[in-house]
Amino acid sequence: MFGAAILLLAYIVALGAGFFAPYHYAEDNRDFRYVPPQRLHFSWRKGVHVYGLKSVPNELTGLLEFAPDPAQVIPVRFLSRDHRGTLHLFTCEGPMFLLGTDGHGRDLLSRIIYGARVSLTVGLAGVFLSLVLGSLLGTISGYCGRWVDQTVQRIIEVLTAFPPIPLWMALAAAMPPGWSSVKTYFGITIILSLLSWGRMARQIRGKVLAYREQDFVASARAIGAGHWRIITRYLLPGCYSHIIVISTLAIPAMILGETALSFLGLGIRPPMTSWGVLLEEAQRVTVLLEYPWLLFPAVPVLVVVIAFNFVGDTLRDIADPYAT
Numbered sequence: 020m021f022g023a024a025i026l027l028l029a030y031i032v033a034l035g036a037g038f039f040a041p042y043h044y045a046e047d048n049r050d051f052r053y054v055p056p057q058r059l060h061f062s063w064r065k066g067v068h069v070y071g072l073k074s075v076p077n078e079l080t081g082l083l084e085f086a087p088d089p090a091q092v093i094p095v096r097f098l099s100r101d102h103r104g105t106l107h108l109f110t111c112e113g114p115m116f117l118l119g120t121d122g123h124g125r126d127l128l129s130r131i132i133y134g135a136r137v138s139l140t141v142g143l144a145g146v147f148l149s150l151v152l153g154s155l156l157g158t159i160s161g162y163c164g165r166w167v168d169q170t171v172q173r174i175i176e177v178l179t180a181f182p183p184i185p186l187w188m189a190l191a192a193a194m195p196p197g198w199s200s201v202k203t204y205f206g207i208t209i210i211l212s213l214l215s216w217g218r219m220a221r222q223i224r225g226k227v228l229a230y231r232e233q234d235f236v237a238s239a240r241a242i243g244a245g246h247w248r249i250i251t252r253y254l255l256p257g258c259y260s261h262i263i264v265i266s267t268l269a270i271p272a273m274i275l276g277e278t279a280l281s282f283l284g285l286g287i288r289p290p291m292t293s294w295g296v297l298l299e300e301a302q303r304v305t306v307l308l309e310y311p312w313l314l315f316p317a318v319p320v321l322v323v324v325i326a327f328n329f330v331g332d333t334l335r336d337i338a339d340p341y342a343t
Contacts, residue, residue, distance in 0.1 A: 022329030029323055033135035041110050041117075041126060043103075044133035044292050048114075048124035053310050054085045056119045059095065067095040069115050119312040121300060130292050131316050137293035139323070141208055142273040146266050148212035153219030154262055158250055160220065161227030168224075175217035186214065188280070204287060211276045219265050226258045260337075268331035271324040278320055294320050 032039050057069050071091025074083045093113035100106050118128040160171040194206045230236060231254065239249050281287045281295025294316045300306075301313035 022326035022333075025322060025326040026330065029135060029319070029326075030139060032132055033139050036133045036136055037105055037107075039108050040129035040132040041107055041115060042101075042129040043105075044125065044130045046125065046129075048120075051085070051114055051116065051120055051124045052122055054114070054116045054120040054124075055310075056312050057087065057114075057116055059117070065092055065094065067097075068092050069095060069111060069113075072114055118315050119310070121313060122306075127297075127312065127315060130297055131294070131319060134293045134297055134316065135319065137204060137287055137291060138274055138277055138295065138320070141204070141211070141277040141293075142270040144208045145211040145215070145273040145276075146269050148209065149216040149219060149269065150262065150266050152212070153216035153265075154223055154255065154258070156216070157220035157223030158227050158254055158258070161224035162231055162246070162250055162254060171220065171224075175220060178214060178217050183214070183276075204291065207277055207280060207287065211273050215269060215272065215276075219262070219269070222261065222265060223258050226261055227254050230254050230257050260334075264331060264335045267327060267334055271327040271331075274320065274324060274327075 037043075051072065054072060057072075059067060059069060061067050070087035070089050071093055072085045073088040073091075075086045076083055091113070093111055093115065095109055095111050095115065097109050098106065099110050101110055116126050116128070118126070118131070120126055121130070156171050160168045194203065198206065236249060236253055239253055244252070277287070277293065278295035278298065281293050281299055287293045287296055297313075297316035298320075301310075301316075306313060
């Protein structure tokens with residue numbers, strides 16, 4: 020239940036990114052590059068507020084850094100509109116960067132919230148496509164047997180014989196570099212789904228092999244039911260609980276796949292943002308040493324993946340309580 024609540028909250032925030040994020044993900048301010056996370060303050064007289072920013076030299080490097088300025092008190096407004104007329108949960112008339120900014124002065128919290136749209140929907144869309152392919156081919160493979168089963172199984176073995184990350188990199192690099200962000204998004208989704216249906220197909224095949232020898236299938240054949248009716252009416256419904264469990268456990272792998280490709284610079288490309296794109300911007304050691312808050316996008320990846328695994332394990336126990 021805790022994992023399901025986390026996922027529900029994550030998808031609500033992702034769908035309402037424009038409302039929950041204090042800024043647009045592409046809004047930059049070169050005057051506030053690499054601002055460290057600011058703290059929220061509260062007092063009965065001033066309400067919720069943040070302190071302004073002032074530039075101070077670093078004693079070791081000599082570079083200018085930002086530090087809070089208690090002399091500047093900037094109130095935080097709730098349910099207010101920005102200069103574009105967009106309604107936000109909270110906003111501020113001055114600089115307010117609760118998770119800091121990147122090298123272009125863009126608010127990291129806003130980019131994480133907007134990036135959830137891509138990273139979370141890639142998992143759902145990719146699993147839907149692999150679910151359709153895996154369920155259909157796995158059922159046909161287990162029901163028909165003979166050369167059909169052999170052909171499908173050999174295709175699965177070929178797909179699973181390659182290491183996943185190098186194969187993803189090769190296919191992602193084959194996409195035209197001139198594609199827009201939307202086309203790249205759908206390309207990554209299709210690549211991840213086409214390479215992940217094999218595991219689902221094999222498990223569904225095992226279920227169908229057990230079901231096709233049962234009495235209810237023999238009775239359906241005896242009354243003249245066709246192959247398609249037997250598959251869709253008698254075999255697939257028996258696999259629904261298993262399909263739901265596999266899909267729930269496959270979504271984290273899709274999210275990690277998109278994150279890995281974007282981290283390597285082969286996935287979602289700017290100006291579109293995702294959690295992988297944000298981590299790609301923080302892969303240099305010098306950046307991590309001087310601006311460690313750029314690693315914050317790793318936190319939602321970790322939390323969402325663990326939540327999906329909690330939910331998937333629970334559904335697996337419910338669907339098959341005797342499984343070890």
